[in-house]
Amino acid sequence: METYDVVIIGAGPAGLSAAIYTLRGHLKTLILENDTPGGKVVRTSEITNWPGSASIEGSTLAYNMFEQVLSLKANYKYGKVIKIQPKKDYYVVITDDSKYKTKYIIIATGTKYRNLNLANEDKFYGNGLSFCAVCDAKLYENKTVAVVGGGDSALKEALYLSMFASDVTLIHRRNEFRGSDTLLQKVLKKPNITIKTPYEVIALEGDKKINSIKVKNNETNEVSYLYIDGLFLFIGSDPASDFVKDIIDIDGKGYIKVNEQMETNMKNIYAVGDVRVKDLRQIITACNDGAIAGQNIVDKNAY
Ligand code: NAP
Numbered sequence: 321m322e323t324y325d326v327v328i329i330g331a332g333p334a335g336l337s338a339a340i341y342t343l344r345g346h347l348k349t350l351i352l353e354n355d356t357p358g359g360k361v362v363r364t365s366e367i368t369n370w371p372g373s374a375s376i377e378g379s380t381l382a383y384n385m386f387e388q389v390l391s392l393k394a395n396y397k398y399g400k401v402i403k404i405q406p407k408k409d410y411y412v413v414i415t416d417d418s419k420y421k422t423k424y425i426i427i428a429t430g431t432k433y434r435n436l437n438l439a440n441e442d443k444f445y446g447n448g449l450s451f452c453a454v455c456d457a458k459l460y461e462n463k464t465v466a467v468v469g470g471g472d473s474a475l476k477e478a479l480y481l482s483m484f485a486s487d488v489t490l491i492h493r494r495n496e497f498r499g500s501d502t503l504l505q506k507v508l509k510k511p512n513i514t515i516k517t518p519y520e521v522i523a524l525e526g527d528k529k530i531n532s533i534k535v536k537n538n539e540t541n542e543v544s545y546l547y548i549d550g551l552f553l554f555i556g557s558d559p560a561s562d563f564v565k566d567i568i569d570i571d572g573k574g575y576i577k578v579n580e581q582m583e584t585n586m587k588n589i590y591a592v593g594d595v596r597v598k599d600l601r602q603i604i605t606a607c608n609d610g611a612i613a614g615q616n617i618v619d620k621n622a623y
Contacts, residue, residue: 324350326617327413327422329401330560332359334593334606335428336385341614342426343392347621350420351389352413354400358382359430360557360594361603363452365480370603378454381603401429401563406586423588424617427564427576428610430594431557431601436468440524448530450552453477457484460550466491466533468521469554475503477554478513488513489546493520493538516546524551559595571597582613590616 328335331353342349364378399415413420433451450456465485467478470492478490523534559574569577569585576591592609594601
């Protein structure tokens with residue numbers, strides 16, 4: 321079994337920041353990721369609150385972080401962690417095809433996208449249904465799309481899609497938006513974005529690809545159809561903590577509880593970034609968490 325000082329689960333900003341600290345502290349570090357390195361940042365169009373860059377593309381920021389970590393000689397592997405096995409003075413991290421021995425673990429798995437739980441949803445994923453405007457907007461040049469959600473992600477990505485699609489319908493289940501007023505005002509100014517509230521999507525239709533959605537007005541219960549080429553879901557996300565919920569303290573929503581050093585209730589297991597209990601889930605706060613956990617482990621080994 322390969323042995324490491326630290327195994328970091330998740331290569332988003334929190335996990336990559338932690339790696340910068342453990343690697344600079346000369347700890348043998350493995351980063352495990354089961355998706356694209358960079359986490360959700362990769363799927364974000366434009367980031368305007370990262371200090372030092374008034375505006376940077378999400379994919380560029382993610383790539384820069386990943387390159388920096390690789391340049392520090394990180395071990396990086398693809399792997400979906402399914403279990404952590406506590407032993408007397410170390411842990412075994414079990415993925416779908418491997419096992420790794422380590423003294424320290426940093427959980428940086430972030431959150432996973434929510435879906436609508438409608439029939440055909442899995443079948444249409446990649447066939448007209450998307451969770452990523454940055455990845456797929458080009459496919460809908462001069463076409464008709466709908467965006468579901470009322471938070472910052474839905475508002476922001478509707479704006480992004482409006483640069484490609486001819487028509488964007490933003491569907492939200494309430495009349496009030498959860499996202500910022502600044503973004504909402506920008507959306508309202510776009511001539512090719514139509515706001516449809518208070519509506520819920522109740523069915524996805526089409527043969528191989530989505531071609532229409534059935535929507536219900538939440539005030540009148542009236543049902544109607546919307547003919548679209550693509551549907552983008554931005555309805556929030558839930559913590560990716562299922563694989564540790566039996567051994568680590570989580571709150572009622574599944575977020576991992578930590579102390580100020582990012583330590584969980586299990587000795588030498590840390591949780592950082594969006595997966596932990598916190599008020600503000602942003603790239604900068606994810607990096608903060610990663611730095612604290614990484615340096616804490618380095619300090620424990622230096623003295
Ligand atoms: P969010 O704030 O949780 O918003 C999710 C939205 O989806 C809500 O409007 C919610 O409706 C709606 N929703 C949830 N479940 C639904 C369902 N089953 N059917 C229909 N609608 C549903 O998620 P987010 O927009 O991804 O943002 C997450 C965090 O990241 C937030 O803190 C946000 O501020 C931050 N963020 C910031 C930026 C930025 O530019 N600063 C960009 C993106 C995200 P209700 O409102 O009715 O609950």
